[in-house]
Amino acid sequence: MKLRVALTLCSIVAVAGLGYALAQMRGNSSQESIGDKTAKSDTSKGDKSMLHVKVFNKKGELVGPIETEKLVLTDAQWHKRRTDEQFEILRSKDTERPFCGTLLDNKEAGVYTCAGCGLPLFSSDSKFHSGTGWPSFFQPIAKENVSERADHSYGTTRTEINCARCDGHLGHVFDDGPKPTGLRFCLNSASLNFTPSDKLATLADPIAEQGAGSRAQGAAGKTSADSGERATAVFAGGCFWCTEAAFEQVEGVVGVTSGYSGGKKETANYERVCDGDTGHAEVIRVTYDPKRLTYDQLLDVFFDAHDPTQLNHQGNDYGTQYRSAIFYADDNQRIAAEVKIQRLTDAKVFDEPIVTKLEKLIAFYPAEDYHQGYARNNPNQPYIATHAVPAACAVRAKHPNLVKQGALTP
Numbered sequence: 001m002k003l004r005v006a007l008t009l010c011s012i013v014a015v016a017g018l019g020y021a022l023a024q025m026r027g028n029s030s031q032e033s034i035g036d037k038t039a040k041s042d043t044s045k046g047d048k049s050m051l052h053v054k055v056f057n058k059k060g061e062l063v064g065p066i067e068t069e070k071l072v073l074t075d076a077q078w079h080k081r082r083t084d085e086q087f088e089i090l091r092s093k094d095t096e097r098p099f100c101g102t103l104l105d106n107k108e109a110g111v112y113t114c115a116g117c118g119l120p121l122f123s124s125d126s127k128f129h130s131g132t133g134w135p136s137f138f139q140p141i142a143k144e145n146v147s148e149r150a151d152h153s154y155g156t157t158r159t160e161i162n163c164a165r166c167d168g169h170l171g172h173v174f175d176d177g178p179k180p181t182g183l184r185f186c187l188n189s190a191s192l193n194f195t196p197s198d199k200l201a202t203l204a205d206p207i208a209e210q211g212a213g214s215r216a217q218g219a220a221g222k223t224s225a226d227s228g229e230r231a232t233a234v235f236a237g238g239c240f241w242c243t244e245a246a247f248e249q250v251e252g253v254v255g256v257t258s259g260y261s262g263g264k265k266e267t268a269n270y271e272r273v274c275d276g277d278t279g280h281a282e283v284i285r286v287t288y289d290p291k292r293l294t295y296d297q298l299l300d301v302f303f304d305a306h307d308p309t310q311l312n313h314q315g316n317d318y319g320t321q322y323r324s325a326i327f328y329a330d331d332n333q334r335i336a337a338e339v340k341i342q343r344l345t346d347a348k349v350f351d352e353p354i355v356t357k358l359e360k361l362i363a364f365y366p367a368e369d370y371h372q373g374y375a376r377n378n379p380n381q382p383y384i385a386t387h388a389v390p391a392a393c394a395v396r397a398k399h400p401n402l403v404k405q406g407a408l409t410p
C-alpha cells in the first residue's frame with residue numbers, strides 16, 4: 001500500500017533549486033562549421049554556436065528569423081533519442097531506398113519538420129512529384145532553416161542539405177527542379193515529421209516568444225481571454241495529488257485530471273496501481289488553451305513541480321507508479337521533451353542526472369472521483385500541507401507570470 005509519510009521540507013529545497021537556467025542553453029565551440037550558403041547569420045556567443053531560424057509561434061504562424069543555438073548531441077545521445085533508421089540517415093548520412101519512404105506520397109497540406117530537432121523545413125506548398133522515389137520540394141519553408149555544403153562522396157560533387165539547427169542530414173539539392181526556383185530538394189522521409197495545417201500551433205517553439213516579448217506574455221496571459229482551443233499533456237511526477245495542485249494554478253490550464261497511464265485498463269485503479277506491478281504511473285492529464293500556454297511552458301512547470309532525478313520514487317513514495325515520466329502524445333511533444341531534458345542537463349540545473357522517462361501515451365485512465373481536486377478539497381490534510389502545497393509554491397515562485405491570480409494559498 002501506498003506510504004503517505006510526512007516528510008521534512010528538504011525535498012522542497014531540492015525543487016526550489018530548479019530554475020530558469022533554461023535560458024542558458026548549451027553551446028559547443030567544437031561544432032563543425034557547416035560552411036552553409038543559406039544560413040547567413042551563424043555567429044558565436046562565447047562558446048555557443050548561434051544561428052537564426054524561422055519557427056512557428058503559438059498561433060501557428062511562421063515567425064523570425066530568431067537567434068537560437070545549435071543543438072549538439074553526441075552519437076550516443078542521438079542513438080538513444082532516435083530510431084536506428086533515423087540515426088543512420090540523420091547522423092550517418094545514409095539514404096533510404098527510393099519509393100519506400102512514408103512521406104513520398106503524402107499529399108496532405110501541412111509542414112515537414114526535422115525529425116531530429118523539430119525545426120520547420122518544408123511546406124506542402126512546395127512539394128512536387130519528381131518521379132525519383134524521394135519526397136521532393138522546390139524550396140525550403142525558410143532559407144535560414146536548411147543549410148548546404150559540398151558533398152564529394154562517390155567521386156562526384158553534390159550539394160548536401162542539412163537541418164540548420166541540429167545539422168541532421170536531409171538529402172541533397174539539385175538544379176533540375178520546376179519553377180519558380182528550378183531546384184529540387186531531394187529528401188529522405190526518415191529525416192522528416194509531418195504536421196497537418198490545422199495543427200501548426202502544436203509546433204510552437206519557445207524561441208518564437210523571444211521576439212514578441214515572451215516575458216511580458218505571461219503577465220498578459222492573466223487577462224487574456226480563453227480562445228476556446230484545447231490541448232492536452234500527460235505527466236507523471238510522483239503523487240498525482242501534488243502535481244495536480246501544481247498545475248491547477250497555472251494560467252491557461254483549464255482542467256487537470258488525476259489518473260493512471262502506462263498499464264492496462266483492467267488494473268487502472270488505485271488499489272492495484274499501489275501494488276506497483278501494473279506498469280501504471282500516477283499521472284495527471286492537463287487540459288490547456290494552446291493560445292495562452294505552450295507545451296514547453298508546461299514542461300517548465302513539470303520540472304519545477306517534482307524532482308526528476310529520483311528514480312521510481314518521489315520522497316518517501318516508492319515504486320514505479322511514482323516514476324518521473326512524460327507521456328508524449330505525438331512526435332512534437334516527444335521532441336519538445338527531449339530538447340527540454342537536454343537543455344536542463346546542459347545547464348546543470350540538477351546535481352544528479354535527470355531520470356525522467358519518455359513514454360508514448362497509449363491511454364489515460366481517470367482516477368477515482370475522490371482523487372480529483374484532492375489538494376484543493378483537503379488543504380489541511382498533513383500530506384497535502386507538507387508536500388502538495390510546497391510543490392505548488394515552488395512553481396509559483398519560479399513562474400510568477402504563469403500563475404493565476406488567487407491560486408492555491410499556502
Ligand code: FE
Pocket residue numbers: 114115116117118119163164165166167168
Ligand atoms: Fe534538426
